[in-house]
Amino acid sequence: MNSAFHDRRSFLVAASLTGVALLCPLGLSAPALAQGGLAPTRTMRGGSNNYRPNAPLVESLGSGFLVHGIVRRAGDGAPLGNVRIQIWAATTLGGEREPRNHGSVLTQADGSFQLEMMQIVPNFGQPHAHLAYDDGAYQTVFLRPVMPSPRDVSVGADFVLAQA
């Protein structure tokens, strides 16, 4: 269901990009061209569930499991450094509302981020993590990546952020 949701969205994005490309020769302005670059990541359904704003910046939330990704800017795809990403998940420490399962990290200059935490365990039927960008400079995005297997020891999620 989720994938169908995304496929439809990808189709709409692709279709609108194609439309923009087709209109370009007709003299569309430069700003419209810029929008035709890397499309922003859309918030996923359920992504903001059990969000606790302003999770503290942490070195780690435990060990054995890695949440990672890259943050880039919509349009030109430039990596965004020093951006705060908030992460939470149900782990062996407890559920998604357990404070010890909430933490923030800052991206490196190359846009990458990673947070080591305790093993994520299936919660409400799916092993998944939650990630948020919610700091105002760019539009807020909530992600909810699902692990292909509950035995996985890492999960990735990338952000493409649009100017607020």
Added chain:
Amino acid sequence: MSRIGKVVTWAVLAAAMIVPIAIAATSPYLAYRGPAYLVGGFAGIICLSLLLIQPLLAAGYLPGAPPTTERRWHHRVGWAIITCVVLHVGGLYLTSPPDTLDALLLVAPTPFSVYGVLAMWGVLLTGVLVALRRRIGLHYSSWRIVHNALALVVVVATVIHAIQIEGAMGMLSKSLLCIAVLGATMATLFDLRIIRPLLFRRGRSSQPVRDLASSED
């Protein structure tokens, strides 16, 4: 049925219902869950298990008990199923209100949620109709069609819901229980609503259509 046959039948049924629950009780995930999640999760598992015996009681297939007794237990198990559904949804709500509300509002990202909600409404509607059937003047002939249709929806939706969930249940025992639940439901509906009426109409039935509810209700 011989005495040994009866014992074997009940033993197999009890094992089919209890072993999947016992396996779930050994899941390492339980250590990471709070009381509300534990109660909610096991209420769901017990509910799936009860769906196995429920059609068998309705049809009076189980040996060693008079049909009226089985009918009475069908009624009791029905209320137990409703109770389990309420505990399941309530326990999940206390564990994570936003996830549960998303499911109830049909906007959850998890594909199995919509089947769980469908089954929930099927169970609750059945309970309402059982309580109000006489008051609203629903005749037995109509009621049993409505009840059977709702039961089929509940069973199929519950099985799809259960099979897609990664949780405390063991995958093998869960799959086998789901197959058994589907089989028991299909066999009962086929027998009660197709085979027996046909045999009865052709006058070849050795006994009248044993539809116990018609005598009681």
